[in-house]
Amino acid sequence: MRAVVVTEYGVLPVVQEVAEPEVAPGSVVLKVEATGLCRSDWHGWMGHDSDIVLPHVPGHELAGTVAAVGAGVDGWQVGDxxxxxxxCACGTCEQCLAGNQQVCPNQLQPGFNYWGSFAEYVAIPFAQVNLVRLPDAMDFGTAAGLGCRFATSFRAVRQVGQVQPGETAVVLGCGGVGLSAVMIAAAAGARVIAVDTNPAALELARQYGAAETLTDASELRGVDITFDALGSNELVQQALRALRPRGRHVQIGLLPDGVQLDVGRLIGQELQWLGSHGMPAHAYPEMLELVAAGNLNPAALITRTISLDETPAALAALSHGTPAGVTVITP
Known part of the structure; x- marks a missing residue:
């Protein structure tokens, strides 16, 4: 199969022929129909993830058709x-049995722990607890974005942040995660303020429901909840200063360089710092129902579709900023 292969961190990957993944017991192999280009892929390419072993194939948000089914996987067949x-949670540990697959200590992540979806085929371990059947009306490009950015934002806004109608929610960073959060928070009835330095991203934020857009949040005060959807020490500081007493901050973006916190203010104002990491497969039905009903429109987030051959350059370009909207790759 053809795949994007990283041989050195920070060096332009190449598209080359590699062996197709083999189907193991408990797993499936998918033919990748669409996969998203995400900033987390850039972090991995830059060497920010200790789980990655070179050579490596990135890619972790995907949709496709089942190409092979391993022993012990019931209810799924080729072509689904x-x-x-x-x-990809193990399904058997204490956290998984409690429904918290997103923090499974035995989790495996395509594109990080093993070769991912910037390829024609990808393996999915623990398939019984991780596959989500797509509605017939949903195209693969839209579905690919659900696996990371949209689903991550859905859980961050609705389940972790528990945004309520009438609250003021500030989303800092309007890449794919941030724009998803804007759309989901607005649909939940919040007054959303979107913050980004990219005018094109702010225009999309307005289209997706932001009541106000800013290039800087340093003067904001008294808001109910903030989301750092990028991963920046500077944005975290703006987010925490913007909160009212007993306000909530949800950290979605990765912070590879760490962060400084005014712990005294966290204590004195009784602020909440909440982490949010993905969303388990069993929680997808609520999100899919809202999409089917027209309350959410993740397809609108897609602004660019590229080929596998265009992917190395697009990945490297993330070093200079994130393009507005979501980029989908069709292998």
Whole structure:
């Protein structure tokens, strides 16, 4: 199969022929129909993830058709249209049995722990608890974005942040995660303020329901909840200063360089710092129902579709900023 292969961190990957993944017991192999280009892929390419072993194939948000079914996987067959969370949980540990697959200590992530979806085929471990059947009306490009950015934002806004109608929610960073959060928070009835330095991203944020857009949040005060959807120490500081007493901050973006916190203010104002990491497969039905009903429109987030051959350059270009909207790759 053809795949994007990283041989050195920070060096332009190449598209080359590699062996197709073999189907193992408990797993399936998918023919990748669409996969998203995400900033987390850039972090991996830059060497920010210790789980990656070179040579490596990135890609972790995907949709496709089942190409092979391993022993012990029931209810799935070749040709089924599916997506999967980027966190492939084991399904048997204490956290999984409690429904918290997104923090499974035995999780495997395509594109990080093993070769991912910037390829024609990808393996999905623990398939019984991680496959999500796609509605017939949903195209693969839309479904690919659900596995990381949209599903991650859905859980961050609705389940972790528990945004309520009438609240003011600030989304800092309007890449794919941030724009998803804007759309989902607005649909939940919040007054959304979107923050980004990219005018094109802010225009999309307005289209997706933001009541106000800003290039800087340093003067904001008294808001109910903030989301760092990018991963920046500077944005975290703006987010925490913007909160009212007993406000909530949800951290979605990765912080590879760490962050400084005014712990005294966290304590004195009784602020909440909440982490949010993905969403388990069993939680997808609520999100899919809202999409089917027209309350959410993840397809609108897609602004660019590229080929596998265009992917190395697009990945490297993330070093200079994130393009507005979501980029989907069709292998």
């Amino acid at each position: 249209r599916v997506t999967t969370p980027f966190i």
